[in-house]
Amino acid sequence: MKKERTETSPGTVPADSAAAAGCPGLSCPVFLGGFMASGKTTVGRLLAERLGVPFLDTDDLVERLAGLSVAELFARRGESVFRAFEAEVVKELLPLRNVVVALGGGVPTNRELRSLLLERGFLAMLSVSAPTALFRAGTSGSRPLLDPERAEVLLASRSEAYASGHVTVDTEERTPPEVATVLLHLLEEKGILEKNALSGRGHETFRKTVSGAHDEEPAGVFVGEGLLSRLSELVPTLPPEGPFVVSDHLVGSLFGGSVRPLRGLHLLPRGEEAKTLDQTRSLYDALAEARIDRGDCIAALGGGTVGDAAGFAAATWLRGIAFLQCPTTLLAMVDSSLGGKVGVNLPQGKNLVGAFYPPVATVMDVATLRTLPDEDFRQGLAEVVKYGIGEDQDFLGELSEKREAISRRDPEILVRLVRKCALLKTAVVAEDEKETSGVRARLNLGHTIGHALEGASGYAWRHGDAVAAGLVVALEMGKRRGTCSTAFAETVAELLRFFGLPNRPDRSWEELFPFLNRDKKFRRGVPCLVLPREGGTCTLEECSLEELRQAYEAVSGGRGSVAFS
Known part of the structure; x- marks a missing residue:
C-alpha cells in the first residue's frame, strides 16, 4: 500500500455511518500506531465496533503468548524478549482480514515491522504530546517505558517512526469518539472499506438423517452468522455457567469474548503443537484447577488442531464429558469438526492416539471466516x-x-456452502461412523x-x-x-x-x-x-x-x- 502522510480535521461522517451502510468490510487489516496513551486501544475498540469487526491489541496478545503481563515480562525477562514476542505477534496478524489492531508504542520503531505494516495493512498513526500522554496515563504503572523524566526524549527518538504511517491523526484536542469518526472517514476516503462485504443475517440450521432415509431428527449442527454469542440458546443442555473453552491465543482474542458465560478459558499453541501429550497434560491440569466435572462441557473454539485436542481431552477427562465444537476456519467447518474423530499426535505419527467422540453440537459461525x-x-x-x-x-x-x-x-453464500458440505459429510458418516x-x-x-x-x-x-x-x-x-x-x-x-x-x-x-x-x-x-x-x-x-x-x-x-x- 502506498504511504501517505495526511493530517485531517474531523470528518462529517456520522458515527453510525458504517452500520447504516450495511457493515462494510476492510480490504486489509487496520493498524493503529503511536506513542503510549495516544488512545490506540480506546479508539481501536470504538472503530472496530462501528465497523462490526474484531479488535485486537498486541500487548494483550503478547501477554497471552508469554503468560505474563507486559510489566512482568519487562521485569523478569527484559525488553529484548518482549520485543521478540511483539514481533512474532505482529507478523501473525499481518495476513488477517477485517480486523482493527492497536500496536504497542514501540512497534513502528522496528523498521522491518514498519515496512510490513505499510505493505500489507493500513497504518494510521495517532499523535499526542508527551505532557498529554503522561496526563492520560496517570500512575497506573502498566507502561514500563513511560518515565515522566524521559517521556519527551523517548517521543522525540520515535518521531521519524511515528511520521511514517499512511495517515496521521492528531488526538490532542479530540475525544476518542471523534478520532474514531475521523478514521472511519479516512478509511472510506482511501478505499479501505468494501461496502456491503459483510452483513448481519440470522442463523440457519439443518437436519440430517440419523436412523433411516425417512426418519429425520435435529442434528445439533448450526450454521449461520453471530452464533457464538447464542450458544446457550442453540444448545440448551449447556450448563448455566457456560462451557470451558479451549482455544489458542489468537482465536481466543478474536472470538473468545463472544462466548458468554464461560466456565473458563485455556489457550493452546497454534497449529500441530496443540496436539501433543504435553499439551494434553497442561489441559488436564487446567480442567482440574477449574474443577470441571461430568456436568460440565468443553468447547473447542478454533481450527482443526484445537478441535482435535479439546475433543480428545473431553473424551478422556473423567472417562468422557460433554464436548461442543465451535470451528472458526473453513477447513474445520467442512471437515474436521464433523464425523466425531478426535486425537493427538505422537513423535511416531499424526493422530495415533484418539477416539470417535461425537460432540453434543457443532456451532459454525461463518462470521469468523471474515478474519481468516x-x-x-x-x-x-x-x-x-x-x-x-x-x-x-x-x-x-x-x-x-x-x-x-x-x-x-x-455471508449468505458461505452459510449455504458450509451447510451443504456438512450435510454431505454427515450423510456419509452416518453410513459408516467408525470406518x-x-x-x-x-x-x-x-x-x-x-x-x-x-x-x-x-x-x-x-x-x-x-x-x-x-x-x-x-x-x-x-x-x-x-x-x-x-x-x-x-x-x-x-x-x-x-x-x-x-x-x-x-x-x-x-x-x-x-x-x-x-x-x-x-x-x-x-x-x-x-x-x-x-x-x-x-x-x-x-x-x-x-x-x-x-x-x-x-x-x-x-x-x-x-x-x-
Missing part, C-alpha cells in the same frame, strides 16, 4: 471442491457458478496423494493445497479408467486454479513412494484409490502402483514444480 487469511481460506475450499466432485456434482456446478461470491466471502464398511473412505478423495505430499515435504505442503493436487491426480486416473471425461477433469482443474489452489504436485514419484505405502487404504501393498465418477458418487477401486505412477507423473511432469494460479 486468504491462504487459510483456500485450504478449506479444496475440501469443498472435493465434496462437489465426489458426492454431489450439482453442488460442484453451484460452486462454479458462485465462485466470485465465494471468493469475496459473501468399518469402507463407505467413509469416499471422504478421502484426493487424500492418498495429498497425505503423501504433506509427508514428503515435511508438511511444507498445507493440507488443502495437497488435497487439491491429489484431486487432479485422481481426475487423471479417472480419465484413464473412463470414470470421468477430459472435459469434466478440466472443468474441476480450472475451478481449483480460480480458488488459488495448486494444479500439480512438485515432488518426484520416488520421494512420494515411501509415504504412499503408509496409506490406510492400501491392501496387501496394492493401492486402493478413491476415484471420481462423472454423474455419480466417487468409488474406492484397486489399481496398480504402475498405473498410479503413470497418472502421477502425467500430472507432475515427472518432477514438476508446484503451480498456483
